[in-house]
Amino acid sequence: MALVSSTPLLRAARANGYCIGAFNVHTLEMLQAVVEAAEELQSPLIIQSTVGTVKHLGADYIAAAATVASNRSSVPIALHLDHCSDFDLIVQCIRAGYSSVMIDASHHSFAENVRQTAKVVEVARAAGVNVEAELGKVGGVEDEIVVAENEALMADPGECAEFVRLTGVATLAPAIGTAHGIYKGEPKIDFDRIRAIAAKVDVPLVLHGGSGIPEEQVKRCVSLGMAKMNVATELRIVFSDAIKEVFAANPEENDPRKYMVPAKKQLKLAAMEKMRMCGSTGRADDYRTWLK
Numbered sequence: 001m002a003l004v005s006s007t008p009l010l011r012a013a014r015a016n017g018y019c020i021g022a023f024n025v026h027t028l029e030m031l032q033a034v035v036e037a038a039e040e041l042q043s044p045l046i047i048q049s050t051v052g053t054v055k056h057l058g059a060d061y062i063a064a065a066a067t068v069a070s071n072r073s074s075v076p077i078a079l080h081l082d083h084c085s086d087f088d089l090i091v092q093c094i095r096a097g098y099s100s101v102m103i104d105a106s107h108h109s110f111a112e113n114v115r116q117t118a119k120v121v122e123v124a125r126a127a128g129v130n131v132e133a134e135l136g137k138v139g140g141v142e143d144e145i146v147v148a149e150n151e152a153l154m155a156d157p158g159e160c161a162e163f164v165r166l167t168g169v170a171t172l173a174p175a176i177g178t179a180h181g182i183y184k185g186e187p188k189i190d191f192d193r194i195r196a197i198a199a200k201v202d203v204p205l206v207l208h209g210g211s212g213i214p215e216e217q218v219k220r221c222v223s224l225g226m227a228k229m230n231v232a233t234e235l236r237i238v239f240s241d242a243i244k245e246v247f248a249a250n251p252e253e254n255d256p257r258k259y260m261v262p263a264k265k266q267l268k269l270a271a272m273e274k275m276r277m278c279g280s281t282g283r284a285d286d287y288r289t290w291l292k
């Protein structure tokens with residue numbers, strides 16, 4: 001089937017009390033690995049690319065590969081642009097075939113964040129594309145965006161409600177204590193804040209910084225209203241470690257298939273683990289109820 005907007009996938013997830021893993025991919029093999037994982041577990045899937053990966057591969061290449069994967073697949077797949085602050089690039093990705101985009105204007109004032117997000121919602125709505133926006137600041141390093149820990153700001157529940165009302169955004173990523181990258185020690189998730197935001201906001205909520213969050217904390221976040229969990233760093237590490245292992249055993253290896261195949265296999269297993277953690281397995285058909 002064709003790529004689908006992540007809106008019905010995420011509405012179904014929030015309504016049914018699970019979340020959907022959104023996996024950042026950087027190569028064709030990484031994309032194929034997460035698709036195989038979703039297919040095997042009959043899980044809905046969100047494939048993501050960062051702005052850096054769009055610049056590296058090209059939005060058209062990524063969209064073409066994701067479209068082929070989706071056409072071959074029996075599970076619903078959305079293609080999402082992660083953390084983008086560039087309006088023109090968002091439009092370029094929508095034109096290329098992305099079915100979901102994130103406008104990240106969280107580093108601006110509330111009013112400016114509202115203005116930029118509403119502008120993207122207007123363009124995306126016409127194309128049937130989901131929009132995610134961020135409120136507060138998620139700490140850590142995401143691609144080219146660096147937010148120091150002491151600069152990370154939590155989202156205010158009242159502002160979240162106001163933000164969704166003013167922008168019409170379909171999914172919201174409120175900063176609630178998670179960070180991008182790998183945690184030093186345990187993440188300090190503010191569960192009460194998630195509960196307070198979910199009570200005021202009925203759109204699906206997005207958990208950023210999903211690498212290395214312990215399973216029981218993921219489940220608690222999901223039970224409180226998180227419907228999408230972004231995972232990037234952990235998957236990159238699994239993929240790269242598998243390649244390193246091949247070269248450690250055979251430094252002379254020069255057939256890309258010999259190191260890509262095991263890397264793909266390990267990434268698939270890691271993605272399946274996250275899907276089980278998210279509770280999205282066997283949920284491939286739920287979104288149909290939420291199609292307009």
Ligand SMILES: [Zn+2]
Nearest residue numbers: 142208209230
């Ligand atoms: Zn993020």
